[in-house]
Amino acid sequence: MKSITIEGQLRTETGKKATRQLRSQEMVPGVIYGGAQEVSFYASAKALKPLVYTSQFQLAEVNVDGKSYTCILKDLQFDKVSDLLNHVDLLELVEDKKIVADLPLKFTGAAAGVKEGGKLVTKMKSLKVKTLPKYLKENIEVDITNLELNGNIRVEDVKEDNMEIMNSPRIPIASVVLTRQLKQEEATTAPAATAAAPTAKAAAPAAKAAAPAKAKEEKKK
Numbered sequence: 001m002k003s004i005t006i007e008g009q010l011r012t013e014t015g016k017k018a019t020r021q022l023r024s025q026e027m028v029p030g031v032i033y034g035g036a037q038e039v040s041f042y043a044s045a046k047a048l049k050p051l052v053y054t055s056q057f058q059l060a061e062v063n064v065d066g067k068s069y070t071c072i073l074k075d076l077q078f079d080k081v082s083d084l085l086n087h088v089d090l091l092e093l094v095e096d097k098k099i100v101a102d103l104p105l106k107f108t109g110a111a112a113g114v115k116e117g118g119k120l121v122t123k124m125k126s127l128k129v130k131t132l133p134k135y136l137k138e139n140i141e142v143d144i145t146n147l148e149l150n151g152n153i154r155v156e157d158v159k160e161d162n163m164e165i166m167n168s169p170r171i172p173i174a175s176v177v178l179t180r181q182l183k184q185e186e187a188t189t190a191p192a193a194t195a196a197a198p199t200a201k202a203a204a205p206a207a208k209a210a211a212p213a214k215a216k217e218e219k220k221k
Helices: 016-024 045-052 180-220
Strands: 003-010 027-033 039-044 059-064 067-078 085-092 099-108 119-122 126-131 140-143 152-154 172-177
Touching: 003 045, 016 027, 027 045, 039 045, 039 059, 045 067, 045 085, 099 119
Parallel strands: 003 059, 027 085, 099 140
Antiparallel strands: 003 039, 027 039, 059 067, 067 085, 099 126, 119 172, 152 172
């Protein structure tokens, strides 16, 4: 799994004044929790950028005061006005302690329904799982090869060893829907089939009416 290294500094001063001073120097305060003790630190916004501005799931090796902490990103705070990163919360990974993490979904294969002219719609980008740190991975692969037109793949269809999926099992994560073109084709085909039915019904009485006349002619012969 991808990992990035972040050089941090131990925070010795707290409070609004100290926090404002850090931010004025393009530093971001943060906290590491979940391990033996909580660690307050700060790091440059530039160093945190690869961890924050990505859709990938990755580990962070944070070096603070001579110690290294293996973490995952848990929470972010941004300034409401400037939209700059204000604070980060990192969860330290402990070998025998289960954690909850959001793992991205990776869809593989070509859906059968798409080959028939449908459109693939992905409704979830990640799943929340509970597992031990050693079982964490970059993504959860979901094979959509057998996904048919108007079909769904739901959370309950995803099976992962050594992981408990926390999302509601009936929530759809991907589906194949009718495209506008297919809907138009179906709308055109339906009236044509309906119009053909009365024609066949109308032909039946005419055939019955012709039968006695034909019988009379044969009798005269």
